[in-house]
Amino acid sequence: MRVMVLIKANADSEAGVMPSQELLAAMGKYNEELVKAGVMLAGEGLHPSSKGKRVRFSGDKRTVIDGPFAETKELIAGFWLWQVKSMDEAIEWIKRCPNPTGIDGEVELRPVFEAEDFGAEFTPELREQEARLRAQIEKAR
Numbered sequence: 001m002r003v004m005v006l007i008k009a010n011a012d013s014e015a016g017v018m019p020s021q022e023l024l025a026a027m028g029k030y031n032e033e034l035v036k037a038g039v040m041l042a043g044e045g046l047h048p049s050s051k052g053k054r055v056r057f058s059g060d061k062r063t064v065i066d067g068p069f070a071e072t073k074e075l076i077a078g079f080w081l082w083q084v085k086s087m088d089e090a091i092e093w094i095k096r097c098p099n100p101t102g103i104d105g106e107v108e109l110r111p112v113f114e115a116e117d118f119g120a121e122f123t124p125e126l127r128e129q130e131a132r133l134r135a136q137i138e139k140a141r
């Protein structure tokens with residue numbers, strides 16, 4: 001099972017305040033543990049929403065909206081993509097995590113859809129296309 005771990009933004013991350021050397025070192029050590037255990041597939045911090053864009057879809061129209069975005073509690077400051085056996089395993093890993101923001105906050109864990117989650121609508125042809133695209137992505141790395 002793949003799990004997306006979302007680190008919520010806060011006023012500091014949105015202001016572009018960088019983590020301390022101590023927090024960077026602790027997170028580096030934690031990331032090493034995740035990699036050695038075969039859990040971490042990807043993980044990155046994100047720039048503040050002031051450097052981001054949103055694109056609003058309305059019918060055929062696309063509207064670009066410049067950051068920053070309001071509602072800091074709804075924004076993401078970083079993420080991991082993990083491969084785990086269960087959500088319980090993901091929870092055990094996140095409990096071992098240094099506090100990613102250094103202040104009170106939340107981390108959200110959400111399962112990633114797998115092919116079998118889509119049922120009959122995900123036809124053999126669509127499954128073949130998905131497998132082909134994933135193979136191309138891996139080859140490009």
